[in-house]
Amino acid sequence: xxxxxxxxxxxxxxxxxxxxxxxxYVAPGEQDEYYAFLSGGYSGNLTVYxxxxxxxxxxxxxxxxxxxxGYGYSEETKPMLNTSxxxxxxxxxxxxxxxxxxxxxxxxxxxxxxNNTPRIARINLSTFETEEIxxxxxxxxxHSSSFITENTEYVVAGTRFSVPIPQRDMPINEYKSNFxxxxxxxxxxxxxxxxxxxxxxxxxGFNYDLSHPGRGKSHGWFFFxxxxxxxxxxxxxxxxxxxxxxxxxAVNWKKIExxxxxxxxxxxxxxxxxxxxxxxxxxxxxTMKKEVLTVDPLKVPGAVYFLPTPKSPHGCDVDxxxxxxxxxxxxxxxxxxxxxxxMIAAIExxxxxxxxxxxxxxxxxxxxxxxxxxxxxxxxHTEFDGKGNAYTTFFISSxxxxxxxxxxxxxxxxxxxxxxxxxxIPGGNSRKPxxxxxxxxxxxxxxxxxxxxxEMEHSAQIYDISGDKMELIYDFPTHGEPxxxxxxxxxxxxxxxQKIYRLDENKHPYAVTSPTxxxxxxEGNEVxxxxxxxxxxxxxxxxxxxxxxxxxxxxxxxHEQDFDVxxxxxxxxxxxxxxxxxxxxxxxxxxxxxxxxxxxxxxxDFCSALHQEMQGYVRVSPANSNxxxxxxxxx
Amino acid sequence: xxKASILMIVGPLFLMGLYIxxxxxxxxxxxxxxxxxxxxxxxxxxxxxxxxxxxNIDGLNHYIGMQTLPKVEDMWEFGTFPMIIGxxxxxxxxxxxxxxxxxxxxxxxIGWFALMSFMGILGMYDFNQWLMDYGxxxxxxxxxxxTNADGTPMTYKPPLLGHVKMxxxxxxxxxxxxxxxxFVGMMLTLTAxxxxxxxAKKQKNIAL
Ligand SMILES: [Cu+2]
Numbered sequence: 001x002x003x004x005x006x007x008x009x010x011x012x013x014x015x016x017x018x019x020x021x022x023x024x025y026v027a028p029g030e031q032d033e034y035y036a037f038l039s040g041g042y043s044g045n046l047t048v049y050x051x052x053x054x055x056x057x058x059x060x061x062x063x064x065x066x067x068x069x070g071y072g073y074s075e076e077t078k079p080m081l082n083t084s085x086x087x088x089x090x091x092x093x094x095x096x097x098x099x100x101x102x103x104x105x106x107x108x109x110x111x112x113x114x115n116n117t118p119r120i121a122r123i124n125l126s127t128f129e130t131e132e133i134x135x136x137x138x139x140x141x142x143h144s145s146s147f148i149t150e151n152t153e154y155v156v157a158g159t160r161f162s163v164p165i166p167q168r169d170m171p172i173n174e175y176k177s178n179f180x181x182x183x184x185x186x187x188x189x190x191x192x193x194x195x196x197x198x199x200x201x202x203x204x205g206f207n208y209d210l211s212h213p214g215r216g217k218s219h220g221w222f223f224f225x226x227x228x229x230x231x232x233x234x235x236x237x238x239x240x241x242x243x244x245x246x247x248x249x250a251v252n253w254k255k256i257e258x259x260x261x262x263x264x265x266x267x268x269x270x271x272x273x274x275x276x277x278x279x280x281x282x283x284x285x286x287t288m289k290k291e292v293l294t295v296d297p298l299k300v301p302g303a304v305y306f307l308p309t310p311k312s313p314h315g316c317d318v319d320x321x322x323x324x325x326x327x328x329x330x331x332x333x334x335x336x337x338x339x340x341x342x343m344i345a346a347i348e349x350x351x352x353x354x355x356x357x358x359x360x361x362x363x364x365x366x367x368x369x370x371x372x373x374x375x376x377x378x379x380x381h382t383e384f385d386g387k388g389n390a391y392t393t394f395f396i397s398s399x400x401x402x403x404x405x406x407x408x409x410x411x412x413x414x415x416x417x418x419x420x421x422x423x424x425i426p427g428g429n430s431r432k433p434x435x436x437x438x439x440x441x442x443x444x445x446x447x448x449x450x451x452x453x454x455e456m457e458h459s460a461q462i463y464d465i466s467g468d469k470m471e472l473i474y475d476f477p478t479h480g481e482p483x484x485x486x487x488x489x490x491x492x493x494x495x496x497x498q499k500i501y502r503l504d505e506n507k508h509p510y511a512v513t514s515p516t517x518x519x520x521x522x523e524g525n526e527v528x529x530x531x532x533x534x535x536x537x538x539x540x541x542x543x544x545x546x547x548x549x550x551x552x553x554x555x556x557x558x559h560e561q562d563f564d565v566x567x568x569x570x571x572x573x574x575x576x577x578x579x580x581x582x583x584x585x586x587x588x589x590x591x592x593x594x595x596x597x598x599x600x601x602x603x604x605d606f607c608s609a610l611h612q613e614m615q616g617y618v619r620v621s622p623a624n625s626n627x628x629x630x631x632x633x634x635x
Numbered sequence: 636x637x638k639a640s641i642l643m644i645v646g647p648l649f650l651m652g653l654y655i656x657x658x659x660x661x662x663x664x665x666x667x668x669x670x671x672x673x674x675x676x677x678x679x680x681x682x683x684x685x686x687x688x689x690x691n692i693d694g695l696n697h698y699i700g701m702q703t704l705p706k707v708e709d710m711w712e713f714g715t716f717p718m719i720i721g722x723x724x725x726x727x728x729x730x731x732x733x734x735x736x737x738x739x740x741x742x743x744x745i746g747w748f749a750l751m752s753f754m755g756i757l758g759m760y761d762f763n764q765w766l767m768d769y770g771x772x773x774x775x776x777x778x779x780x781x782t783n784a785d786g787t788p789m790t791y792k793p794p795l796l797g798h799v800k801m802x803x804x805x806x807x808x809x810x811x812x813x814x815x816x817x818f819v820g821m822m823l824t825l826t827a828x829x830x831x832x833x834x835a836k837k838q839k840n841i842a843l
Contacts, residue, residue, distance in 0.1 A: 500687070534694070535694055560694075561686075561687035561690055561691070562687060562690075562691045562694070563670075608698075609698060609778075609779075610698070610778060
């Protein structure tokens with residue numbers, strides 16, 4: 001099943017030639033064809049599913065504390081959630097995007113944005129662990145993010161809310177022409193993936209909603225939809241919807257990059273966190289950055305243009321050839337498709353229709369490739385199957401509409417249940433989509449599953465798109481509020497998925513790589529327990545000499561070197577969470593005992609036949625006691 | 636006799652494969668180990684088929700009180716076997732060279748084959764004894780003490796050859812590439828002896 005079955009079901013009635021159940025059934029022991037990564041929205045995390053089965057494999061903690069594994073609770077991972085606002089253990093995670101090489105998915109990393117406290121995270125796709133989070137200064141509502149260019153040169157973070165830059169105390173009703181919208185270009189180190197905020201484009205104070213990179217011929221450009229070009233600051237639902245057309249901002253990032261590389265731009269004081277997790281030490285560190293390079297678009301002539309796009313466009317999607325830029329007016333019935341070639345011709349012919357804050361506005365008719373008269377309501381997002389077709393979601397009329405690029409003709413439409421937001425075709429955001437399935441992510445689920453009180457999980461639906469007509473083959477609940485998703489063939493990731501951490505490569509400063517290295521060390525009122533675990537015991541398992549008021553650090557190293565054999569650790573009354581320690585890994589948990597007594601700890605992950613015996617005790621004596629620190633196993 | 640002697644020179648050289656390739660392989664598969672754990676038995680020591688297999692086999696076996704798998708220093712065999720193989724290869728090649736120059740008769744070829752076969756059988760016997768000890772000499776404080784239907788303590792001796800079901804594990808024990816190379820080499824020496832014998836008979840007929 002790992003081998004793509006793209007050759008099957010190619011006939012025009014392919015979608016109808018077998019039952020839906022057969023198409024999604026992945027027999028016990030068989031594996032799915034595709035990985036799908038669904039953002040968790042307000043869960044702050046990313047969930048991993050299989051296609052076509054819809055089975056959930058894992059939740060990857062990214063921006064939120066996660067008691068399942070201790071992410072954001074363990075000493076090693078707490079720094080991942082540091083920001084200039086302090087420790088922010090939550091975010092609103094929206095748009096995942098898989099790294100690319102030459103416009104094709106390469107499966108090295110997946111990026112996702114934190115919308116609320118602007119951040120970008122990078123997740124390693126061999127460990128499926130969050131490795132890096134960079135905060136984005138001068139930004140608010142990091143929504144048109146985290147999309148990447150076709151060689152993963154940049155991941156963008158465009159701001160949804162414009163704000164005073166730099167932040168200051170000022171009247172809100174002076175928004176107009178005083179607020180700015182920042183579009184941040186974060187470079188990605190091609191070898192390690194490390195991110196660095198290279199430059200920030202300070203744009204007029206609109207709302208920058210969604211974005212996509214150019215590809216192929218339009219590689220080097222980035223497109224951002226805007227709304228509220230009215231620059232309203234109150235009652236947005238009315239005041240931001242007055243203009244018939246807002247814009248798609250077309251940004252020639254190569255031109256700006258060149259300007260910046262030649263010393264252009266203005267350095268501005270800033271304060272933002274850069275958190276990096278080191279796989280060798282199993283530990284994250286935070287560096288506070290103090291400066292950001294800003295670029296005034298007017299200083300780089302020819303770098304930024306506005307394409308008028310009707311009715312508060314939301315989605316901004318570029319087809320696999322890079323020719324068409326689709327801007328969907330969320331208050332309209334039609335889709336607007338711009339042509340990249342026409343845009344270039346209009347720029348070269350200097351056919352401008354005025355300007356906004358000095359940025360040239362192109363004429364709508366000059367850049368328009370066509371309009372899809374869909375008959376639907378509230379078009380949002382578009383993906384592509386790589387066979388010349390596009391699929392657009394309609395929020396208000398709850399449907400997916402398939403149409404043809406070039407003829408702009410509607411080919412098929414299918415209802416969704418209900419109020420669909422984004423949709424995803426594996427690789428649909430690259431030059432090479434794997435157009436066999438489309439996954440629609442719905443906001444409302446009522447009556448689809450057994451009720452669970454007033455709140456239900458959202459739902460996703462899988463359509464077989466291998467035939468001319470789409471066929472709904474499965475729906476399944478999702479966790480959090482999935483906004484966007486990214487998918488790729490299983491064979492791209494499964495063979496390189498890491499099975500263990502090598503104990504002999506563990507460089508954690510408190511690791512014990514042999515049980516004889518276990519010890520307990522007092523440093524003032526801090527006590528460091530160097531503990532190891534293996535089926536089915538802790539070393540040591542009895543510790544005495546701890547006092548009320550001590551701060552006890554349990555540094556636990558899992559000595560297993562066997563795939564999928566973690567051990568857990570939990571201490572009674574602890575004010576954090578348990579730990580889940582993977583084979584070869586070291587994690588640290590803090591416990592501050594407040595009461596005398598003999599307190600147990602135990603393994604929280606059923607690890608072996610004697611898991612229940614995997615336990616130990618800590619004796620806590622009064623603060624003034626003089627009991628010597630001691631520890632033992634098997635005595 | 637020249638052809639036979641060349642075979643007698645080449646045959647023993649196949650035994651050199653034992654310095655690189657495993658002699659025997661024992662695989663342990665179970666539902667929770669869809670990728671089976673495996674043990675490659677080399678003349679100079681044990682190696683996991685995958686890197687951490689030995690640690691994981693030991694980890695499993697401790698429940699029922701089995702000893703940990705022997706390290707190189709724990710068994711005299713791992714020091715002695717490579718020496719014996721070296722000596723046998725040297726003697727075999729020497730016999731072949733001497734045969735080539737008609738200094739020794741084909742009977743030496745058969746003699747070498749017989750000696751090697753005898754030592755092979757001894758080696759198998761020794762290996763079986765070790766398996767017996769490994770599978771039956773259990774820690775009296777073992778966490779789990781399992782008994783057979785008749786009440787006798789269960790033993791865990793892996794088969795010398797073939798497959799056996801042991802608790803939830805399928806244990807398969809088979810000769811590995813090194814053993815097959817040795818087998819080919821010994822067949823060559825046997826052929827050398829046979830050709831030498833036929834040659835000698837012909838010579839005798841001519842002489843008559
Ligand atoms: Cu455990």
